[in-house]
Amino acid sequence: MMNAACEVCEFNTASDLKKLGGISGKYDYTIALAGNPNTGKSTVFNALTGLRQHTGNWPGKTVTRAEGSFSYRDKTFKLVDLPGTYSLMSDSEDEEVARDFVLFGKPDVTVVVVDAARLERNLSLVLQILEITTNTVLCLNLMDEARRHGIAIDLRTLSRDLEIPVIATSARSKEGISELITAIHTMATHGNTVKKHLLTDIPDDTGEAIEELTANLQRLDPDLPNTRWIALRLLENDQGIIRALQQGNTAPGLHSELDDILNKAKNYRSSLDGHYQDDIAEAMYSKAARLVKDSVSGNASQRAFRMDRAIDNIVTHRIWGFPIMFLLLGAVLWTTIIGANYPSQMLSTLLLDTLYPWLKNGAETLHFPWWLSGFLIDGVYLATAWVIAVMLPPMAIFFPLFTLLEDFGYLPRVAFNLDRVFKTSGAHGKQALTMSMGFGCNAAGVVATRIINSPREKLIAIITNNFSLCNGRWPTQILIATIFIGVLVPKPWSGTVSVLAVVGIVVLGIAFTFFTSWLLSRTLLKGKSSFFTLELPPYRPPKVWQTLYTSLIDRTLIVLWRAVIFAAPAGAVIWLISNMIIGDQSLALWLIHGLDPAGLFIGLNGVILLAYIVAIPANEIVIPTILMLTTMVIGTTTLGAGAGVLFEGSETEISALLQAGGWTTLTAVNLMLFSLLHNPCSTTIYTIYKETGSRKWTVVATLLPIVYGVLVCLAVTLIWHALS
Amino acid sequence: MKHLGLLQKGETAVISGILHNCPAEIRQRLLDLGFVKGTRVRIENISPLKDPVAYRIHHTQISLRREDASYIEIEINENEE
Known part of the structure; x- marks a missing residue:
């Protein structure tokens, strides 16, 4: 020290x-x-x-x-x-x-x-x-x-x-x-001059087999390194090693010699009758135990893990285990939603109320033509600014919180608690880990599925990851819940009710994860749950300040980067389709009117469907797109130059605008459901393709959620109309 | 003869081997994790739905499903608490 x-x-x-x-x-x-x-x-x-x-x-x-x-x-x-x-x-x-x-x-x-x-x-x-x-x-x-x-x-x-x-x-x-x-x-x-082998406790018959194969291999190729290890692997029938040897020894003479060796290994394998694996493992662990006895003092098992045991007894408790899990999830969501409010408003004041008019005035002073200032400032700038103001705060709060739980060692306990439920659905307990990652980012969740060994269970984990409501979709949920669901109850309760609505959507997503895993295990991906082993690591105190600092920097950079590469072009596209006039109306209006019948049939509308098409690259831009298009549809063009312009609005203004656009509580509920149940973003789709290497499964993972989304929205709409 | 799936909380056992009918892949995985002859093992934790169970072995906690634990033969050590 x-x-x-x-x-x-x-x-x-x-x-x-x-x-x-x-x-x-x-x-x-x-x-x-x-x-x-x-x-x-x-x-x-x-x-x-x-x-x-x-x-x-x-x-x-x-x-x-x-x-x-x-x-x-x-x-x-x-x-x-x-x-x-x-x-x-x-x-x-x-x-x-x-x-x-x-x-x-x-x-x-x-x-x-x-x-x-x-x-x-x-x-x-x-x-x-x-x-x-x-x-x-x-x-x-x-x-x-x-x-x-x-x-x-x-x-x-x-x-x-x-x-x-x-x-x-x-x-x-x-x-x-x-x-x-x-x-x-x-x-x-x-280099190390010592080349001695330490594994000496191997019983005679297994030991002889290893010696003989090692000698044979050395004769086959004197330059071959690690012959003893290769001999061990041949006894084990390791196909990767056999293939590597066959590729390295293609000459006719060598080839038959290698075949002899492989046959010999095969004979040994059957004569040793399976206890070979046990012999090696036992020799290794007894050697390890002796090494520890020689050099380690103090007993780790007695007092050291008392604290871990106390925590485990609570978080995996028969009765309290599950409530604590939901409570923690709720706490993370609540902190994110409530905490994001203030910085969001500050950013919005800065970027939309202060900087936007300033830019507009600047453009006017410099005598920009109306379409240039409209395209750059009302299209590109406003969409980017909106995404930053709305996306950055929740991400900057959620990720550090999640990272703290992760560093502490809580996530494996979630997998431990939930394995039984995953097993019943025909999936793997470690899917709990990839599902949790998905709450941050689905692409990250999909990559994490590599920890699942069984290909069948890995595919299930990949296809269902989209049902973890990712951070890119949270602001949509929060905003819609606040302005449509929160207002249904008296003011003191509105905050809590909005949070509960979002938590409800998250829980529904988890339900869809289990249901889809179950469905796939009985249809396209038939099979039973395979072998499950998981280490529950010791709890480690997270480095709070370092985590907060690095996550904050990382998230800020990622959000800014995505805002520039996705939101800015989207802003440009929206402005362009809103101002490109074909016949008697803009391209956007043609599209919206074309999509309206289908949209209204499932309790949404044409604007929302068009927004989801524009927002395929990134979920973050759904809400700004909806707002820009709605503004255009109802014709409030006083704010910017050209149609399809975003306005700098408070929640009350947004609410008024959407209601003017024909939105009801039903539209809001369905939008929240559709935001959970629709295709993954393009980054995730690409990641799924890379991980599965299969077009078929990429298409399934992309379309299945849309099918769900349409069916669920339709069902809700039919029930809603039947009740009212 | 008893298997690990039958171990009760509070008991300590010594592993006497892995059963013959254990599939090769599972056998190797169990051996890798240190479920080898002569190793002491006890239950550390049981998940809320009774399965899987976390065992303390080689100073770490490893959780297994009961059906997989039943491939591991044990002898219960009566003298220890």
Whole structure:
């Protein structure tokens, strides 16, 4: 702890350390970063590269391979962050990525990040990697947590036993990072002279089989590295390794020799009768246990996790578990909705009430023609300003709140609580995690489905992710709930009722997630729920200020970026179609009148349908589009130059405008439903295509919600008319 | 002979192996997570709908569905609380 202040000081080793972030180029060395889930691997990655990859406290957060780089003492290092895995033995997607990179990517150094407080579990992966390569550095992370739990680790003994450098770090506070860099540098430039295998406790019959296959493989190809590991994998009938060997040995002589080896492996496999897998795993864990006994003092299991257990007893409680879950969801929504009000009004005053007239006056002074000032200021500028004023506050509040819950470690508990319900729907419990991600952004939720191993269950998770009401749709819900639903009750209650209406839509979305999962499991994606394992990681105190700060900056940048690339063109399109006159009316009016019969039939209207077509690129622009088009339809053009102009309005004005446009409570309710149940935005559709690689499933994921939306709106309209 | 699905809260057990009829993929996954012979295991937490169950094993909490836990053979350690 003494040198903690120096660790973070820029003048330490860091003076030689240049963080190159994600800049690509040629590198002197490639470094692989491996480790179990929940060991703070991504935090180590960030500390080394200076990138801000988001770190969350749930297994499988790094589902893609992240790459970054740094340079130290005139050498450049490429750092590859591999998905967190418990082992390199299984054939799941993430483990294959990690294994293939360590085995075939030939990294110069493999850094294994382990959780110091849970060394025994983590050492199993370390031992497997040491079977492949001894050019390994052990990064004993989360030392601060281990110390807090009263665990002491004798680094020298551990390093001597494993015969690799062992570096203690607390990546969150950058403690030990400079030593880690030095160790990586030394290992990269000198290599590890020790090439000993540590797995010695394997029973005789299994051991002999491994020896024999290893010798055979060496004869086949003397240059083949890691023959012992490959022998292990052949016994396991690992198809990926067999394919790689077959591709590497195509010459006729070698080919038949390889076939002999493969046959031998097959015979051993049947004579060892399945206990081979158990033998290896047992040897690994007993070795790990001995290593821990030698170097670790203090008992982690007794007192250290008392706090975790107390929290778990509450949040997964038989009776309170579910109410707490809904309460937290409600609290996050409530804080977002209520909290977004004030900054939204401030931004709206600044951008719409102050800046807009100023720009208009400026254009007039400079003698802009009416159509240019209309196009630029009333079209492009107003749409962009509107999106920023309405979108930024809720996102800037929701994301940090969600991130805090995520960092704390609550999300895996949600999956734990809900797995039974997902199982009944034929889906996977981890879908709870991807569903939660979807509340932020559906595209992110779709990418996160990679944590689900079964392809069938992954597809279900992808198709249903759109039923998580994403942040881009919240402002629509909030605005419509406030001006149409909130006003139905006495004023003191209107805020609460509006929030409840939005929560109702979110809960309905969750219901649709379960219903659709169930439906797909019985129709297009027949099958039963597969195997489920999930680690419940220890709770970790989130870094509140850092999270608030980085999420705020990140969100602001993302919203501004989206506003520029989606809202500005949309504003331009709306202005253009509103001012392009064909025959006796504008193109927009032709479209709206054409869509009106269908829209009114399902309790919406032509303006809303046209808005949803214009807003395919981004859900954020639905409301500004509706307002601009409604203004045009009822002909209030006093505010801007040309038709299709947005006005700078308070909620009362918006309400008056929409009512003038023929809106009723029914229209509002249906719009809220349709906002939940319609096609995903174009970014999400593209992500779905990339993840599934299938046009068929992309079309299903795109059209299914629209079918739901039309049917639900129609049903509500019919019932509404029957009742009134 | 007992399997992990039958373990009660408060009991501690030692794993004696994985049953023969366990599908290969599940067997490997269980072994990866440390459900190997000689390992001590106990119930840490039961989810509100009774399934899955979170087990404490190798100082971590791993949750399994009961049907999958039933592939794991155990011996219950009577002496410990």
